[in-house]
Amino acid sequence: MKNTLRIAIQKSGRLSEQSLKLINECGIQFNHGKSRLKAVSYNFPAEFLFLRDDDIPGYVEDGVADLGIVGENEMAEKAKDVLLIKRLGFSKCRLSLAIQRDVEYTEPSFFRNKNIATSYPRILNQFLEDKKIAAQIHEISGSVEIAPSIGLADAVCDIVSSGSTLLSNGLKEVETIFRSEAVLLANHRASEEKKDLIDQLVFRINSVQAGKGNKYILLNAPEDATEAIVELLPGMRSPTIVPLAMSGWNSIHSVVQEDQFWDVIEKLREAGAEGILVVPIEKMIL
Ligand code: ATP
Ligand code: MG
Numbered sequence: 001m002k003n004t005l006r007i008a009i010q011k012s013g014r015l016s017e018q019s020l021k022l023i024n025e026c027g028i029q030f031n032h033g034k035s036r037l038k039a040v041s042y043n044f045p046a047e048f049l050f051l052r053d054d055d056i057p058g059y060v061e062d063g064v065a066d067l068g069i070v071g072e073n074e075m076a077e078k079a080k081d082v083l084l085i086k087r088l089g090f091s092k093c094r095l096s097l098a099i100q101r102d103v104e105y106t107e108p109s110f111f112r113n114k115n116i117a118t119s120y121p122r123i124l125n126q127f128l129e130d131k132k133i134a135a136q137i138h139e140i141s142g143s144v145e146i147a148p149s150i151g152l153a154d155a156v157c158d159i160v161s162s163g164s165t166l167l168s169n170g171l172k173e174v175e176t177i178f179r180s181e182a183v184l185l186a187n188h189r190a191s192e193e194k195k196d197l198i199d200q201l202v203f204r205i206n207s208v209q210a211g212k213g214n215k216y217i218l219l220n221a222p223e224d225a226t227e228a229i230v231e232l233l234p235g236m237r238s239p240t241i242v243p244l245a246m247s248g249w250n251s252i253h254s255v256v257q258e259d260q261f262w263d264v265i266e267k268l269r270e271a272g273a274e275g276i277l278v279v280p281i282e283k284m285i286l
Contacts, residue, residue, distance in 0.1 A: 008065035011050035026204035117147035118157035210284035225272035
């Protein structure tokens with residue numbers, strides 16, 4: 001459809017839930033159709049295709065979908081000609097080389113002439129070429145981590161997040177070769193109308209992400225501490241100061257970045273702030 005964005009997301013897997021959550025937080029709603037392969041939004045000009053993540057970069061390149069959400073690892077491995085328009089901050093993981101736990105490891109030259117099982121031959125090959133290491137890549141599509149114990153390979157190159165899967169298969173992680181998170185991909189040849197819709201969607205995503213990265217903070221302070229506290233709370237433009245019913249006291253409201261939060265709270269208490277309330281922000285329009 002001409003003025004409807006087609007957005008490809010993973011049908012079921014580690015990206016699905018968070019992709020759907022993001023779309024929902026952007027205020028885009030739809031009912032799953034009977035087929036569960038396609039759904040049309042009733043409050044935003046978008047339709048959703050539910051696919052295997054492997055197919056998403058290719059569909060976006062071909063223009064079957066205008067946008068897609070996949071792991072950066074999948075995007076790099078498929079090496080399709082698509083635009084990365086936004087990192088989405090979820091499904092964070094890394095692609096790492098791992099070997100059997102009892103084998104000694106010092107440096108990447110360990111892998112020379114070794115047999116490495118992976119589902120990511122392109123990314124692995126790039127790493128080996130950069131390090132000028134000749135090794136055999138054994139491509140398998142799943143259960144990579146059991147390859148060493150069944151004698152299929154000397155090492156694996158696989159997705160890791162906590163490392164517990166490696167551990168339970170007697171492996172240890174020795175090199176990280178790629179860091180990944182979910183990304184929003186776009187087709188290169190979107191029409192002007194579609195570009196407008198993509199901008200609207202990206203604006204919504206930015207507002208959701210900014211809200212998540214910040215907290216709304218309210219506190220009480222005696223008048224003589226107000227100036228010092230305002231210095232600590234830059235806010236979006238500047239903090240709001242409202243007098244309390246009790247004379248000599250103010251309520252101060254502002255926005256604090258999540259990553260600076262604990263640091264700021266300590267300083268606020270030292271400066272005389274009391275009754276501090278911290279409230280999540282659903283969306284923040286910058
Ligand atoms: P599909 O059936 O769609 O092909 P899949 O089995 O290839 O799915 P999943 O295991 O669902 O893929 O993982 C999808 C993406 O989620 C991966 O490509 C990676 O970017 C990310 N991912 C994988 N494992 C983890 C993990 N343990 N923690 C966080 N993110 C992960
Ligand atoms: Mg897949």
